[in-house]
Amino acid sequence: MTTLKSLMLPHRIVMMALFAALVLWCAVTLRWDWIPKYAPLAVEGIWTTIWIMAVTTVLGFLLAVPLGLAQAIGPWYLSIPARSFCTVIRGTPLLLQIWLLYYGLGSLFPQFPWIRSSELWPYLRQAWPYAVLALTLSYAGYEGEVMRGAFSGVAKGQLETAKSFGMRRFTMFRRIWLPQAIRNVLPTLGGETILQLKATPLVATITVIDIYAVSSRVRSDTFIVYEPLLLLAVVYMVIAGLITLAFKRFEAQLPR
Amino acid sequence: MPTAASADPLPEPDTRAEAIHVEDLHKSFGTLEVLKGVSLKAKKGDVVAIIGGSGSGKSTMLRCINFLETPSSGRIVIDGEEVKMNADGSPADRRQIERIRTRLAMVFQQFNLWTHRTLLENIIEVPVYVLKVPRAEAIAQARVLLDRVGLGDKIDTFPAFLSGGQQQRAAIARALAVDPNVMLFDEPTSALDPELVGEVLTVIRDLAAEGRTMLLVTHEMKFAREVANHVVYLFEGRIEEQGPPAEVFGNPQSERLKQFLSSVT
Amino acid sequence: MPTAASADPLPEPDTRAEAIHVEDLHKSFGTLEVLKGVSLKAKKGDVVAIIGGSGSGKSTMLRCINFLETPSSGRIVIDGEEVKMNADGSPADRRQIERIRTRLAMVFQQFNLWTHRTLLENIIEVPVYVLKVPRAEAIAQARVLLDRVGLGDKIDTFPAFLSGGQQQRAAIARALAVDPNVMLFDEPTSALDPELVGEVLTVIRDLAAEGRTMLLVTHEMKFAREVANHVVYLFEGRIEEQGPPAEVFGNPQSERLKQFLSSVT
Amino acid sequence: MELILETLGLAESAKLLSLSPPGWGANLLRGLANSLKIASGAFGFGLLIGLFGAYGKLYGGPVLRDLLAIYTTVIRAVPELVLILILYYVGTDLINQASSAMGYGRVEISGIVAGIWVLGIVQGAYSIEVLRGAILAVPPGQIEAARAFGMPPLMTMWRVTIPAMMSFATPGLANLWLIATKDTALLAIVGFSELTLETRQAASSTRAYFTFFLAAGGLYLMVTLCSGVVFGWIEKWARRGQPSLREGRG
């Protein structure tokens, strides 16, 4: 009810009208006859994009937390490796990382006959494990840096209090430190997650077909330039909208 | 009321167990020596008031006792258990210090309520997650405590929306919720009006009667006199004078203390 | 000493200019009505002490006066200039409120020193960047002020490394550095020892003698009695009683106030 | 020297990467310089947008907030390739149609300017969110104190909010800067030759993929290390006055 009311503000009505006009104009003047032929492919592509994105952000974040923590307060033998990892990951193009993992590391395996005959070979032969690994490491590298800042930004007094009550280090971490750190970087994390969404197309370089690759295929099959990209943009916007919404929900739950 | 635990030999032997024993505590921040050898004893049920000028090292002393600051040197014994220390003063056994801290509650000068949790959550945090009290029980107890400090209606408020005095009362309630043997209060009444100060006084007396030990930094001499059975005057990192309140306030020996007290009517 | 500015008609006309005039101030946080119509007048050189229980709205009132909180309704006149307000209570003219604020210094209950600046930088910040005092001059003045509050040796320290009382003194020095006409003190002595309280008392008296006006929230009745020429007792968002300190403390009329004062000796 | 390279099997790579033709080293370096030029333009532009956008989102009116929400959502969601294609090709097309309708000739729009604009607008959308989070993380009392002393909003922002939020913002901004240096690859579409395009040309012309990809990776890594030092300084400066969490780890 309230959401409906909040949509009825005058400026929002104007915006919605403009948007509707734009959609109408696109629908009428542009070429969409290719859609039926590519629809099944597109659905598959969207699914691939979504699951790769979701899996790698979750795994990546789980890695980012220890990476950030190690850099923020870890002893040197943890903080230096963590820092180096983040620097290398952030410092080299993701394309290169994917490429090195798949064509470099991946093409070493087949040289060993015992790997070729092992249970793992059907998976190692696939491309998606490399895609997932590369994107996970990438997200972990960027977010490790973000979480480092977040952990160091929590006020000292908040942690001291926890300590003074005899909280175990892990409990303190889970109950006080992490929630406050996440609260401080939630908007940044949201942005980084959308960046991750837009990094997924690179998996096409190692033969994983996501929605972006489908749109490229339409473009090269038909030489239509804008329409597949517009549709792609809409798909991305919907996914990004969902991500934003999820983060907003999350943000609203956390107090300031 | 329990008798004072003073450093001088007492005429009649005091059989109560020792709760806090600090010996020759030193603490420096860089080149600034804040504590220059402080020794202090408190037996079970003692209320020790620590008074002294601003910057004399009162907060630092409390913070050293539960190892929030690493002492530069010294010995600390709590509840009969000596804290094992490395050469640099840091606790040698993290588990030990964590265990000791669960029996040692602190009310901070700046309150330090957890900003991301409501009042109720702040109170039940330690009971539920450290002491493993069942949640429902912890909540019930928290409600009682919050009512006691007059915050029953603020139960779901975040600390940022509380007045200074309300925050301080919440911090006291949080410390009480862990049912500690030893309590460290850093100016627990600084933001409270006289009525509430009176109530805190009652609470502290009740706690002492239950056999808990309290170290209490305060600027209100009247409060110190009424609540404590032992008063310690800290001056520039050293204990300048100590004794039962009647003596310290009624008949101060040191010039410093005389001057310090002269502004109090 | 200037005479009290009370709401009742005075027998002899008081010719001093009005410094603060608050009329029927209301403030709600959501459904919680914190101020329920507060009116207050202070003339130039007045020291008004505001006393009241924790959560009675004292800080909120001070914060409304310089529009850190948006009043729900009411009128505020400062130095003879009425703050223009929108229907929702927000200041209509940003420039005006900024200008007024430069003559209006505040000492916060939580001090709010800027953590990323040293003590000296904290003090000269407003003089240099808002009031455009030459830097060298501001530094010289800051040194004098810091010496005066006993922090001369902490000039290059960051606030996080100061004791509570030192932070509070720094906050007072910061407020004094802007050479304000009107000062709002929110419990300026809460973290100070009796000696320092006495010094703050002297400072405030000096300032009043120079013709500055002060609004001062305090929990120390003794301090209020000695420093103020007018005392306001706030109870649950309303002024329950006000008058010269001798009357308010010596002969309280309202039941509430009597009870409130009963815990003070 | 040569012998060592020879034995390591790196002689071929060294020849390919040498700075004078037929080596490609100079091309890569030129590409890197171009990338950095564009990236700093875009990052700076984005930071400006980010700062005002963050304030708008936090304190602006409902219309401004809605517009900014649309901006951050749409721009961040739409792939940069789409943005560049639309803004550059459709944009120039429209301009040309308009100019020929009015009787003027074709207008050339520089791909570089378009690139900086587009990347800047993209960076801006991300910066808004990074800075918004950082501003929210500043304890409100700090800003209140500034307001209470009559600081005007811009000065408060400059003297208090920005320094206080920097420690929260630098990691996110450092990420954005690194992303900017790599996103310049998109400008290949508008005929701009930066590091990625140079690398790809070199790699596919010589078929020495590993050599050139690793060389480019090395160059990017160097940029990262240097930026790391700079951002490290900034963060250290921003954290002054905050007690370290490392101390008293008991």
Place this chain on the structure above:
Amino acid sequence: EQVKIGIAAEAYPPFASVDSSGTWVGWEIEVIGAVCAAAKLDCVITPVAWDGIIPSLTGQQIDAIMASMSITAERAKTIDFSDAYYNTPAVIVADKSMDIEPTPESLAGKIVGIQASTIHQAYAQEYFKDSEIRVYQTQDEANQDLFAGRIDATQADSIAMADFVGSDAGGCCEIKGPVANDVSILGRGAGAGVRKGDDALREALNAGIAAILADGTHEKITARYFNASIYSE
């Protein structure tokens, strides 16, 4: 009036590649020069990244594209094509030890690698429905995976493949033969693309192509790069 001929900025040797001083060389570059000379066009070669090449054409930044673009009916809906200037059959390559025919039945259940955005992709996805199709960004990468054993076969241009199986890296494999032709997908060979309705330029290019085919220039250039003809009707 200059004619701007767009080529893909990403090199595609031996048809078009660039050296470190920025000079473009290769079979296609020479053919462009010969066609333009024969048609008396003043051509400038303009490299454009592949993603921007069609919009550059429609946006008039370039006037024609000669970048090994196969002529297909689908594409002809968007731009116009000249006649083909080269045409090579599509072949299947696989490990020597593998018993594979270039037919859908034989490839069923196998993993087939192809290069993205090519006619081979369209063909494989249309005909090899029972095979797993892996799409690579470059043929070199597909070849590498064929060598590594991560794919069983690849479909590509006969020229490129002849090169590959002749090299060290391709020693594992052999050409198993051409796939059945389907002009609607594999097209009529590679032609120059021009804006829809730009008939003048298309005619001129057609004339140029016809001329160099007729006078032997085409053959001469081919001989310098390949050891077989790459033009068939």
